[in-house]
Amino acid sequence: MKLTNKRYYFDYNSSSPLAKSVIEWFASGDFFVTNPNSLHTSGKKSLKYIRETQTYLFDTFQLGATHQVFFHSGATEGINTFVINEISTGDEEKHLILFETDHSSAYKIKNITDQYKINLHLKTLVNSAGELKTDELIRFIKTLKGKIIINYTWVNNETGIIWPLDEAVRIKQATGAFIHVDATQSVCKLKDWNLLSPMLDAYTYSGHKFGALTGVGFSFYKKDYPIKYLVNGAKGVLHGRPGTPNTTGIYSIYLALRETIKKYDHDESLAAINYLKDQLDNLLKNHGYVISKNSLNCCTNTLSLFFNAKKGLDVLNMFDMNGIEVGVGSACSSGILGPNRVLIAYGVDENKSNNSIRFSFETDLTMEKAKTYFEMIKKILLKAF
Ligand SMILES: Cc1ncc(COP(=O)(O)O)c(C=O)c1O
Structure with missing residues (x-):
């Protein structure tokens, strides 16, 4: 979603903008x-x-x-x-x-x-x-x-x-x-x-x-x-x-x-998030992967990326400088990132547990939006590697 200050907001799991x-x-x-x-x-x-x-x-x-x-x-x-x-x-x-x-x-x-x-x-x-x-x-x-x-x-x-x-x-x-x-x-x-x-x-x-x-x-x-x-x-x-x-x-x-x-269409949003996961996983190739790609049961608005050799916070900052707001794993109350126990639970090495960012989109995600968002995300990720 585009915010009124012209920034793109992909952090709905933290807080969703107010409904119209x-x-x-x-x-x-x-x-x-x-x-x-x-x-x-x-x-x-x-x-x-x-x-x-x-x-x-x-x-x-x-x-x-x-x-x-x-x-x-x-x-x-x-x-x-x-x-x-x-x-x-x-x-x-x-x-x-x-x-x-x-x-x-x-x-x-x-x-x-x-x-x-x-x-x-x-x-x-x-x-x-x-x-x-x-x-x-x-x-x-x-x-x-x-x-x-x-x-x-x-x-x-x-x-x-x-x-x-x-x-x-x-x-x-x-x-x-x-x-x-x-x-x-x-x-x-x-x-x-x-x-x-x-x-x-x-x-x-x-x-x-x-x-x-x-x-x-x-x-x-x-x-x-x-x-x-x-x-x-x-x-x-x-x-x-x-x-x-x-x-x-x-x-x-x-x-x-x-x-x-009224706005939620499950099948449409599922197709859209799966499209984004496939495209991003392909794009990352040797640089990382989509965290939930092997899970058969995922919700329709969220995807997280893991990077082999990049801190999530650095990638978040790159997105932020380009007007796109994303989330990073487990932030503690001071805003300093501790090890991400969720990723560690999935078997990720503790030293790399902060190498991730999260996109959480509006619940009425459509294929058309997903295609636009992918192009925007791609541009920034390509600069990051
Ligand atoms: C799964 C889950 N449980 C609980 C909470 C806590 O919600 P709140 O901060 O609104 O109290 C959150 C917030 O992100 C959440 O994602």
């Missing part, structure tokens, strides 16, 4: 200044907009019969809520399974686990194509006693590799584990992205990954789940998460999701 319908709504000036917890007419109007969003989410994901939803500040809060709930409650022995390929919002929970009486298992368990070795995971879980807690990343933010939801269901059926699905990168990026299994315990999303505002997201969880929120205070009227709900942000989820769904 959200921008138009802002331009209309009809903001929510009232608190949905207030009992006057204007407060009730805000509440009505949150309810409308809730209903839309239940209709879209068809989980209304088994799950409820709560709005939060984004996937980081959603993931932390469920994992910390599970590791902090109950007297039985507990095992938390996190994967080296998880996003930091789940992975970094490892740093606080010594506050709780639990066993932490950091697992790689992927083959070189990034696919989860489900049978091995199930066999491992069966050697453990007590409660098992798993964060299951549906779509990997760096590589676009999909771990099918059916596999999570299979783990649930075989082991009874509590499974939280990190669904942050799934919206309009794979077939049946909205068909959620009622068997799985919780699902988490962030609005800004599909054109809503940043700082707002939502999670589904089972109706009988005794949720405890990370923040304390007065409960809201709609659901128990304390604090005044961000009505503007929540309604932007409704507008952006509706627009994104």
Whole structure:
């Protein structure tokens, strides 16, 4: 997508630009200044907009019969809520399974686990194509006693590799584990992205990954789940998460999701991303490769390139100087790149784990756009070698 400052933006997995319908709504000036917890007419109007969003989410994901939803500040809060709930409650022995390929919002929970009486298992368990070795995971879980807690990343933010939801269901059926699905990168990026299994315990999303505002997201969880929120205070009227709900942000989820769904054509985007992967893999030849090229199950907007002898950050800077914005692997909070544990999990040598860049395109990627983008990317990559 071309931004208003004439730069090309290929970093949608970090944050998607606002959906047109959200921008138009802002331009209309009809903001929510009232608190949905207030009992006057204007407060009730805000509440009505949150309810409308809730209903839309239940209709879209068809989980209304088994799950409820709560709005939060984004996937980081959603993931932390469920994992910390599970590791902090109950007297039985507990095992938390996190994967080296998880996003930091789940992975970094490892740093606080010594506050709780639990066993932490950091697992790689992927083959070189990034696919989860489900049978091995199930066999491992069966050697453990007590409660098992798993964060299951549906779509990997760096590589676009999909771990099918059916596999999570299979783990649930075989082991009874509590499974939280990190669904942050799934919206309009794979077939049946909205068909959620009622068997799985919780699902988490962030609005800004599909054109809503940043700082707002939502999670589904089972109706009988005794949720405890990370923040304390007065409960809201709609659901128990304390604090005044961000009505503007929540309604932007409704507008952006509706627009994104209308524009998404799975088959068209899949053909377009596969075209880009083939062309770029050919172009790189002896200089590197497309990271997910051997994976049969990938989403429709993401591709990462590995370079044999170039740092990703250097290549990112070349793109940046040419007006194109791309992403690099695992940036830590200071902005300095540490080793990329996701690529290391796929078998890449630690010293070369930062030799990659990521392109994540708009979800309505078409073949026509892919051809244009390839020519632009090619020009810069040829200069880089
Ligand atoms: C897979 C995945 N999970 C969780 C998150 C955290 O989302 P947020 O930063 O909106 O809290 C991200 C963000 O990039 C992500 O890609």
